[in-house]
Amino acid sequence: QVQLVESGGGVVQPGRSLRLSCAASGFIFSDYAMHWVRQAPGKGLEWVAIISYDGKNKYYADSVKGRFTISRDNSKKTLFVQMNSLRDDDTAMYYCAKERVTVAGRGMDVWGKGTTVTVSS
């Protein structure tokens, strides 16, 4: 079945780095744009980044621009986000999500269960 599984979360000190992964299965991964979305404890959803189906185009929320880098390996059906210079307010559950169709903006129809990132000294 169509599935996304995030991994790589953990506890990290402010200023350090972390790399999250999202393994996809059950669909043609290379056909779809992919997102990262996060949710701070007790807070709402926040869009983080999107990467085009071929990895050539990447866009970020202002809050992470210059610190986070989204990437993908279509041969391994895996999405990544490299998070550098982590701050306390990056503490959140991080979800990866698939675009519903091959054109972006039409809704995120498959979500992983998320991986938790805690930034704390």
Add this chain to the structure above:
Amino acid sequence: QSALTQPASVSGSPGQSITLSCTGTSSDVGSYNLVSWYQQHPGEAPKLMIYEASKRPSGVSNRFSGSKSGNTASLTISGLQAEDEADYYCCSYAGTSTYVFGSGTKVTVL
């Protein structure tokens, strides 16, 4: 990239209809028909309920409907059921391949 504005909470009795609003600006909701709505139960991942402002994915109950007028999108839940109690988030395309979520609405079934 300010969050879209949603009421913090909306409640209704079983069988009633409720409408959730999502207010943005002319740069996001007002400029594109690319508004989606997500349902999130506690401890779970979000679930797509509406896309392109008014379209329903297969498998989503027809009790859920969406609309948009100007800078405001709306989600209506008809025949409210206990299982509809959850948080609901709108999301809009905001140009230059960026997106913005709403602040979220907690729906309570009385």
